[in-house]
Amino acid sequence: MDQKQPDLTREKLLMSAFCEIHRQGFQAASIANILQDTGLTKGALYHHFPTKQALGLAVIEEVIKERLEGMIFKRLRASDKPVETLLDIIATIDKKVPADFVMLGCPLNNLMQEMSALDELFQEQLSSVLGIWQKTVEDALKRGQKQGVIRADVDYKAAALFVVSAWEGCIGVAKNMQSPKAFKLCMQQLHGYVQGLMSAKTEKGRKK
Amino acid sequence: MDQKQPDLTREKLLMSAFCEIHRQGFQAASIANILQDTGLTKGALYHHFPTKQALGLAVIEEVIKERLEGMIFKRLRASDKPVETLLDIIATIDKKVPADFVMLGCPLNNLMQEMSALDELFQEQLSSVLGIWQKTVEDALKRGQKQGVIRADVDYKAAALFVVSAWEGCIGVAKNMQSPKAFKLCMQQLHGYVQGLMSAKTEKGRKK
């Protein structure tokens, strides 16, 4: 599975671009910085990506999306106790995420706020990733409902939308406050919201 | 109360800057665009504001903050049924907000995501406004608790943090989806969350 040289170069560009975009935002991300960081030149970059926009879109598709897959989506899909798993992810996400992710914000959310209104392709690509997130949570709640863990009257579609929205909101506010502590506290409330969707019987272990 | 010419010029700059920043973000906001829009020149702008940063900070303090005051804070503070008022604001906010606010996002949230990690002064100023928002909701919940409307076991501070976070999250996600409908649906869930904080007796009129 040894990657060939061109693929390695491409990946180096993608990773560096991801970091630069994560720090500065897409528009403020400097091509020159990425090149300096990778030790490459414009020839290399514009050989692999036709425009800066294409580079950004590739970062979303191949870096950001894959990170979310590995951190959240896969685990949620694979679980046969989806609600329990969702609660566990929400409860422990603040420890599993890199330290600077609270300070720099969620890469997906950052780009959503910056680019959705400006670039249609960005909007579509970001919306696609967000849709997967929402769909994954939605399925988890749906399955939980079949298991009798989630109340029958819960609109799992709307609830999933809200969970993802609040999730991003928590990171966003914590980013502004520059406070991992606020992030944790905020996610605990989201945890409580999801517990509130559960049927009384299975809602054991609820604090307070 | 007629404003003098210089004040009018300053206000024109502030309003135009607010729109430009709302559309493009702060960093991408173009001084040239603002000047073209107002029909003024650099001499005028840099007479009233020493730097672009100062202009941005003034927009936060004098435009964004005041809008939130008029739309949310004042009403919440003045109400003697704070929880009811909070629920009403959440339920009707999608109709009272300008149409493009969902498409362009919340001006406060946009700047929080863009600038918090980049500029300390922005971070502080934004955090201050966000803190007022949080504090206002917090007081509303606190008063509701004294009235017996909110359950005694509710951590009103954490709940307020979550309400504001989820609120911004709803706008942010709806902005990405470019969907006022999603915004409405998402805010309905937040409405349900706040209802979930209420004591059983007063929790009348809950749907489903």
Add this chain to the structure above:
DNA sequence: ACACATCCATACCGGTTGGTATGTAATGTG
């Protein structure tokens, strides 16, 4: 009416931006 500060317009500047045109070395292919 004179002096002075406020208010704003014009012209200009160095630096940075994304993007391109061209050349060359490496690699794959017949």
Add this chain to the structure above:
DNA sequence: CACATTACATACCAACCGGTATGGATGTGT
């Protein structure tokens, strides 16, 4: 081994950026 294509490096460019220096017009206090 010849040839073509891929994979990069170098040099260059017009456009735009925020900011400044200068000068003139307009009040404003005395």
